[in-house]
Amino acid sequence: MLRLRSQLALMAVAIALGFLVVLQIRAQNGGSDLASRSPQELTVIVANLNTRNDQLRTEIAALEQEFGDLRTAQSRGQTSVEQVREDLSRILAWSGQLPVAGRGVQIRIDGPIHAGSIDDLLNELRNAGAEAIAISGIRDVPGVVVGGDPGALTIDGTPAGGSLEIDAIGDPGALGGTLTRTGGLVAQLGATEPGAAISVEPADRIVMPATKRALRPADAVPRL
Amino acid sequence: MSTLSGRLRALPSGHVTLGIALAALGFLVAAQLRSEGPRVRYTTQERSPLVETALELQRNQDALKSRILDLNKQIRDVQVSGQGNAAIVTQLNDELENARVAAGLVALEGPGLVLELNDSAVPVPSGATEADYIVTGQDIRTVVDALWQAGAEAMAVNGERVTAVTAIADIGGSILVNYAYLAPPYQVTAIGPKGLYERLTAVPSFAELVRTRADGFGISIGFAEPQKVVVPAYAGAVTLREARAEPTPTPASPGGSSSPGGP
Numbered sequence: 001m002l003r004l005r006s007q008l009a010l011m012a013v014a015i016a017l018g019f020l021v022v023l024q025i026r027a028q029n030g031g032s033d034l035a036s037r038s039p040q041e042l043t044v045i046v047a048n049l050n051t052r053n054d055q056l057r058t059e060i061a062a063l064e065q066e067f068g069d070l071r072t073a074q075s076r077g078q079t080s081v082e083q084v085r086e087d088l089s090r091i092l093a094w095s096g097q098l099p100v101a102g103r104g105v106q107i108r109i110d111g112p113i114h115a116g117s118i119d120d121l122l123n124e125l126r127n128a129g130a131e132a133i134a135i136s137g138i139r140d141v142p143g144v145v146v147g148g149d150p151g152a153l154t155i156d157g158t159p160a161g162g163s164l165e166i167d168a169i170g171d172p173g174a175l176g177g178t179l180t181r182t183g184g185l186v187a188q189l190g191a192t193e194p195g196a197a198i199s200v201e202p203a204d205r206i207v208m209p210a211t212k213r214a215l216r217p218a219d220a221v222p223r224l
Numbered sequence: 225m226s227t228l229s230g231r232l233r234a235l236p237s238g239h240v241t242l243g244i245a246l247a248a249l250g251f252l253v254a255a256q257l258r259s260e261g262p263r264v265r266y267t268t269q270e271r272s273p274l275v276e277t278a279l280e281l282q283r284n285q286d287a288l289k290s291r292i293l294d295l296n297k298q299i300r301d302v303q304v305s306g307q308g309n310a311a312i313v314t315q316l317n318d319e320l321e322n323a324r325v326a327a328g329l330v331a332l333e334g335p336g337l338v339l340e341l342n343d344s345a346v347p348v349p350s351g352a353t354e355a356d357y358i359v360t361g362q363d364i365r366t367v368v369d370a371l372w373q374a375g376a377e378a379m380a381v382n383g384e385r386v387t388a389v390t391a392i393a394d395i396g397g398s399i400l401v402n403y404a405y406l407a408p409p410y411q412v413t414a415i416g417p418k419g420l421y422e423r424l425t426a427v428p429s430f431a432e433l434v435r436t437r438a439d440g441f442g443i444s445i446g447f448a449e450p451q452k453v454v455v456p457a458y459a460g461a462v463t464l465r466e467a468r469a470e471p472t473p474t475p476a477s478p479g480g481s482s483s484p485g486g487p
Contacts (some may be wrong), residue, residue, distance in 0.1 A: 010410075033407040034275045038228050042274035044396035045405055049422035052403035058286040059461035063295040070302045084303055084316045088323055093469035094462050095327030096388045102466040119365060127391035127400075137418070141388045142328070143372045148283040169467040207470060215326035217377035220334035220415040222325055223454055 003085060019039040093132070095194055096141035096211040100132045104169040105176045106203045110162070112150035117189055124185045128178035130168040134208035136160050141211040150195070156213070171201035278405075285403060289459035296329065296457075328387040328458045332378050334415040336453040339367055339422075339445065342409040346442035356441050359410055361394040363437055364401075366410050368392065370430035374423035376414040378455045382406045385458040402460050409444075413453050421447055 037045065066083070073080050092098040093194055107121065122140060125133055133140035135155045144156045153160040179186050179200050186198050303317055324330050335421050341364065344357035364381055371379060379386040384401040391400070398405045414420065437443040 004368060033398065034278055037275075039274060041397040042278060045398060046274060046277050046281060048395055048400065049278060049405070051283065053263055053281060053285050053288060054236055055461050056285065056292065056403060059463060060288060060291050060295065062463060063299065064291065067299050067302065072300060074302060074305070080303060081313055081316065084320060086312060087299075087303070088320045089469045090314060090328065090464060091320070091323045091327050094388070094464055095323070097323060097326060099470040100464075100467040101470050102464075102468055104466065109278060116362075119369065123361075123365065123391050126389055127393045127395075131389065131464050140392075142386055143377075145369045145372050146235060147373070166480060171466060216322060217325070217332060217334070219336075219417055220332035220455070223331040223333045 014128070036179050042141060082224070091211075095215065096132065096139045097215060100169060101207045102131070102169040103172055103204050104167065104200070104206050105169070105172050105179070106201050106206065107166040107179070108199045108201075109164040109166070109196055111193075112154070113164070113189075113193050113194040114150050115146045115148055115153055117193055117196075118153065118164065118166075120185060120189075121179070122146075123173060124179060125166070125168045125170075128175050130170040132169045132177060132208055134167045136164055136166075137209065139209055139211040141213060141215060143213055143215075144211075167203075167206045167208055169208070170204055171173065176200050176202055248382055252370055253456045282405065289403070292459050293457060300324075328378065329462065331454065331457045332415055333452050333454045334377075335420075335451075336376070336413065336415040336455075337421050337429060337447055337449045338453060339412045339414070339424075339447045340373070340409050341367065341412070342444040342446075344442035345444065353465045357443070359408055359443055361392045361398070361399045363433065363443065364410055364412065364472060365392050366429055366433045368431070370424055370427040371412065371414045371416070371420070373429075374416065374420055376416040376420060378415045380413045380455045381458050382411055387458050387460075402458070415453055415455055416479070421449060 010194070029056075031127070032044065034045070049174065066087070070080055070083055073083065089098065093100045105125075108119075120136070122133060122135070135146065138144060138155045138158065146153060146155055147157075148154040148160075151162075178184060181187075186200060189198055300321075302321065303313075321330075325332070341359045343359055346357065348354050348357050368381070368386060370381060381392065381401050382404075384390070384404055384406070387402075390402055393400045396405075398407070399410070400406075417423075434445060438445045
């Protein structure tokens with residue numbers, strides 16, 4: 001009788017152990033924290049992933065076209081100067097190494113505001129699809145940081161003055177709509193930054209300069 | 225020692241096995257509770273298909289990004305192979321390679337550090353806000369900005385290269401960087417000059433992050449300085465729909481800013 005009870009206890013512990021081992025392995029191997037998301041959050045994630053994957057597919061189609069054109073030109077013995085030049089211009093413009101022009105939105109901020117709030121605005125613009133951004137005439141590229149205290153902000157180390165202007169090139173409807181929607185970032189900043197007046201206006205043509213920063217890393221080498 | 229082994233021998237083997245199993249059970253229960261952390265786990269049936277869909281979309285995205293990197297390499301190879309045609313193509317190819325490196329379209333390696341942020345392991349006190357105990361996009365942005373200020377030259381977050389158009393956003397309760405939803409722990413890999421970590425700790429915003437988030441809520445912030453770190457290439461769209469390159473600097477547009485500049 002005692003032996004049977006002991007075996008039953010052992011079996012119960014073994015079952016519990018097995019269950020917990022499986023749970024633990026799943027938790028470790030999930031590679032994602034999706035398990036902790038609510039259905040509402042998961043719906044937003046799925047919608048975003050669909051949109052982003054479509055953007056990647058569009059890029060793949062453009063790259064396949066470019067690759068095909070290059071191969072055709074090469075097979076005909078033609079030089080690919082024009083294609084290379086176009087590629088160069090596109091990459092330089094995209095990365096902030098060339099001045100660019102296009103329609104977009106202009107944001108004006110009068111009054112003291114925290115550097116973190118400007119960072120939020122820049123991040124929101126990038127997330128809404130801004131193709132190029134300049135802050136008070138300084139092109140936003142990796143390494144450009146807004147710092148300092150409200151009223152004495154610096155952009156990439158340069159004093160910003162009393163008012164700030166953020167220019168963003170991209171679809172004006174998408175950029176402006178994201179910022180100014182009900183409960184959007186501009187509304188939030190209206191509550192958290194009472195000393196700052198923020199206006200967002202669409203613009204038909206914005207011109208912004210290239211960066212003055214040296215973007216080619218000095219400490220790194222390309223990994224082949 | 226001999227007394228202990230003697231006692232163990234004296235115990236029925238079933239009791240020893242049971243004891244070991246119970247110890248393992250206790251360990252796993254503790255590990256499971258710890259892995260729950262401050263994040264809530266939902267068990268509704270409607271969640272499961274959504275998780276599967278999201279995982280499938282993430283797998284698709286990995287394949288799409290891999291295809292982009294592959295095509296970029298093929299295009300580079302064709303462009304380079306055409307360099308015998310004319311001296312100008314050779315020069316253009318050199319410029320193109322420099323532009324790609326500067327734009328973040330080429331994987332880089334060099335000295336630097338890896339900074340890791342993870343959700344708090346501290347039990348959330350009753351009445352406290354659970355979100356405070358979880359790493360946010362704002363935390364990652366603070367680290368990225370502080371690393372730039374410390375002199376970092378190239379960076380990636382969980383393998384996502386930080387470029388001119390990279391957003392680090394909290395969407396759907398998760399952190400989205402470029403095209404990808406990331407899961408903790410978050411590793412910020414930065415290439416930069418020697419002493420990057422010492423410089424980083426001198427940046428006020430980083431010191432503030434440690435004070436408020438690590439000391440305040442138990443957010444884990446660790447770092448490693450391997451001999452060499454690798455920052456992958458950006459795998460995404462380099463497409464301009466609205467912006468057009470301006471070959472020569474132009475005077476100011478309506479309200480817009482413009483000044484001469486160049487790489």
